[in-house]
Amino acid sequence: MMLLCIRNLSVTFDTLRGPFRAIEGIDLDLYEGETLAIVGESGCGKSVLGHAIMRLLDDIATVDGSVKYKGQEVYSMEKSELLNLRGKSISLVPQSPSTSFNPVLKVGEQIKEIIEKDRIDKGPAAKKRAIDFLAKAGFSDPLSIYNSYPHQLSGGMCERALIAMAVSVEPELIIADEPTKGLDALSRKSLLAMLHEMAQGASMIMITHDLKAAATCRRVTVMYSGEIVEEGRTSNLLNSPKHFYTQGLLEAQPSRAMLPIKGRHTLLSHNDIGCRFRERCDAADEMCKNHPVLRRRDVMEWVRCHHA
Amino acid sequence: MLELIEVSKSFRMGLFGRNRKVAVQDVSFSIKEGEILGLVGESGCGKSTLARIALKLIDPTSGRIVLNGTDVTDMQEKEFRVHRKQIQIVFQHPEGALDPHYTLMASIAESFNKLKIPKGDRKAFLERLADEINLPLEILDRYPNQVSGGEIQRAVLARIFAFQPKYLILDEPTSMLDLSVQASILQLLKIKAKQDRMGMLFISHDLEAVRAICDHVMVMKDGKILEEGPVERVFESPGTPYMRMLISSI
Numbered sequence: 001m002m003l004l005c006i007r008n009l010s011v012t013f014d015t016l017r018g019p020f021r022a023i024e025g026i027d028l029d030l031y032e033g034e035t036l037a038i039v040g041e042s043g044c045g046k047s048v049l050g051h052a053i054m055r056l057l058d059d060i061a062t063v064d065g066s067v068k069y070k071g072q073e074v075y076s077m078e079k080s081e082l083l084n085l086r087g088k089s090i091s092l093v094p095q096s097p098s099t100s101f102n103p104v105l106k107v108g109e110q111i112k113e114i115i116e117k118d119r120i121d122k123g124p125a126a127k128k129r130a131i132d133f134l135a136k137a138g139f140s141d142p143l144s145i146y147n148s149y150p151h152q153l154s155g156g157m158c159e160r161a162l163i164a165m166a167v168s169v170e171p172e173l174i175i176a177d178e179p180t181k182g183l184d185a186l187s188r189k190s191l192l193a194m195l196h197e198m199a200q201g202a203s204m205i206m207i208t209h210d211l212k213a214a215a216t217c218r219r220v221t222v223m224y225s226g227e228i229v230e231e232g233r234t235s236n237l238l239n240s241p242k243h244f245y246t247q248g249l250l251e252a253q254p255s256r257a258m259l260p261i262k263g264r265h266t267l268l269s270h271n272d273i274g275c276r277f278r279e280r281c282d283a284a285d286e287m288c289k290n291h292p293v294l295r296r297r298d299v300m301e302w303v304r305c306h307h308a
Numbered sequence: 309m310l311e312l313i314e315v316s317k318s319f320r321m322g323l324f325g326r327n328r329k330v331a332v333q334d335v336s337f338s339i340k341e342g343e344i345l346g347l348v349g350e351s352g353c354g355k356s357t358l359a360r361i362a363l364k365l366i367d368p369t370s371g372r373i374v375l376n377g378t379d380v381t382d383m384q385e386k387e388f389r390v391h392r393k394q395i396q397i398v399f400q401h402p403e404g405a406l407d408p409h410y411t412l413m414a415s416i417a418e419s420f421n422k423l424k425i426p427k428g429d430r431k432a433f434l435e436r437l438a439d440e441i442n443l444p445l446e447i448l449d450r451y452p453n454q455v456s457g458g459e460i461q462r463a464v465l466a467r468i469f470a471f472q473p474k475y476l477i478l479d480e481p482t483s484m485l486d487l488s489v490q491a492s493i494l495q496l497l498k499i500k501a502k503q504d505r506m507g508m509l510f511i512s513h514d515l516e517a518v519r520a521i522c523d524h525v526m527v528m529k530d531g532k533i534l535e536e537g538p539v540e541r542v543f544e545s546p547g548t549p550y551m552r553m554l555i556s557s558i
Contacts, residue, residue, distance in 0.1 A: 041488065041489075043456070155351070181484075182483060182484065183351075183513075184350045184351050184513035185515055185554055185558060186350055186554065187350065189557040209486055211487070248488060249487055252487040252490070253487060253491075253516065254490075254494065254514070254516040254519065254520035255519075255520070255558075258491045258494060258495065260488045260489070260495065264459075265486075
C-alpha cells in the first residue's frame with residue numbers, strides 16, 4: 001500500500017536577494033515497509049524535502065504541490081490532524097543530535113513527554129517505555145541515560161537517544177536526517193544496524209550524504225540543486241549509475257578514484273539554464289541547454305539526463 | 309622530524325579533581341617530512357588530545373616533544389613562538405575556524421602582517437596561494453557564511469600554507485564535507501605533502517580516506533597505540549583484532 005505520495009512539490013524561501021526555490025517539481029512515492037535513502041551534496045534540498053513532508057516549513061517558506069499521506073492531503077489538514085500526523089504517524093530524527101534536545105531537561109524525561117503526548121502510556125508506564133526503548137537503542141545502562149542531561153552524552157549517544165525517542169511512539173514512517181553525520185566507522189555501523197532493527201515494520205526515509213549509509217536502504221533517490229536527478233533500486237543505482245552526477249559522487253569516494261567533480265555546486269533554482277548539472281558535466285552539449293525531464297528508463301529506474 | 313616520545317596525558321576529573329582520567333598513555337611516534345601519518349580510532353580514544361600535545365596547545369603529563377632535534381617540551385610560549393610557524397593545525401569544523409566578520413581574503417591576508425610580506429608583493433602572493441588551493445579570487449571576496457564548508461576549509465589551508473609550515477596536524481579535516489569536496493581536499497593534501505615535503509598527521513575515522521592518502525598508519529584505542537605500520541600492510545593484514553574489527557566496519 002502506498003504510504004506517501006508526493007507530486008510536483010516545490011518549496012520557495014523569501015530571501016534578501018529575492019525568492020529562492022530550494023526544491024522543485026519533486027515526485028516521490030513511498031510504500032509501506034519500504035526504506036528509501038535521499039542522497040546529495042549539502043544544499044541540494046534533501047533536508048528541506050524531509051521537513052516539507054511533515055509540513056514544518058509553513059511559517060518560513062511557500063510550499064506548492066501535493067503531499068498525500070495515506071491518501072490524505074497533508075497541506076489541507078487541520079492543526080489537530082497535523083499534530084496527530086507528527087509523531088505517531090511520521091517521526092523525525094533531526095540533524096545535529098546535540099542541539100535537538102532541550103538542554104535543561106533530562107533526556108529520558110523528553111522521551112517520556114513524547115510518549116505521553118501521543119497518549120501511548122502515562123506516568124510510570126511511560127517512563128518504563130522510555131527506558132525500554134533506550135535499552136533497545138543499545139545503551140547498557142538505560143536508566144543512567146534516562147537521567148542524563150544532553151550535554152553529558154556524546155554525539156553518537158545523543159543520536160541513539162533521538163532515534164529511541166522517534167521510534168518510542170511506534171510511527172509508521174521515520175524520517176532520519178543525516179543519522180550518521182560525524183560518527184566514527186564502528187559507531188556508524190552499529191547505529192545503522194540499530195536504526196534498521198528498530199524501524200522494522202515501519203517505512204523509513206534516510207536523508208544522508210553518506211553513500212555507505214544509503215546502501216543499507218532498499219531504494220535510493222539522488223538530488224542535485226533542488227531536483228531529483230536519479231532514482232532506482234540501491235544495488236542497481238550504486239553499481240551502475242546512469243546520471244553523470246551520481247557517477248561523479250561514486251568516483252569521488254576515497255575507495256574509488258577519489259576524483260572531485262569539477263566546478264562548484266551552485267544553488268541554481270530555475271530551469272531556463274537547462275540541465276542544472278551542465279556546467280560540471282563532461283558530456284554536456286547543445287541538447288543540455290534544454291531542461292531535461294525525469295524519465296523512466298526501466299522498472300523502478302528514473303533518470304533526469306538527455307544522455308542517459 | 310617531529311617526534312613524540314613516550315607521551316602521556318591525564319586530566320583531573322570530578323569534585324576537587326580527585327579522579328584522574330588517562331587520555332593518552334605512553335605514545336611514541338614521529339612525523340617525517342613529506343610523509344602522511346594516519347591516526348585512526350573511535351571517538352574519545354585520545355586522538356585529538358594527542359594532536360593538541362603535538363602542537364603544544366596542552367602540555368603532556370610526561371614524555372618529550374622533539375622538533376627537528378630540539379626538545380621543546382618545557383619551552384615557554386614566548387620561546388616556542390619561533391617554532392610555532394612550523395607546525396599548523398586544521399580543525400574539523402571549518403565554519404568555526406574563520407572570523408565571520410572578515411572576508412576569506414581578509415582572513416588569509418591577516419597572516420601577511422605576521423609574515424612581514426611587503427605591501428607591494430601581497431597581491432601576487434595571494435594570487436599564488438589562491439591558485440595553489442584552487443579557489444577563484446572572487447570567492448575569496450566573500451564572507452564565511454556565503455561560501456560552502458569546503459571553500460572555507462580551502463581558505464583555512466591557504467592561510468596555513470602562507471606560513472610554509474613543515475608539519476601539519478589535520479584533525480578530521482574532511483569529516484563534515486561532501487564527498488566531492490572531500491576528494492578535492494584530500495588530493496590537495498597529498499600533492500602538498502609530496503611537492504613541498506610537508507609532514508602531516510592525518511587524524512580521521514574515515515578509514516578509506518586514511519588508506520587513500522597516508523603512507524603510515526597508527527591505530528589508537530583507549531589512549532594507547534595498538535598497532536602501527538605502512539598503510540597497505542596494516543589494511544591488508546591487520547595485526548590486532550581491533551583493527552580487523554575497524555576494517556570490517558567500512
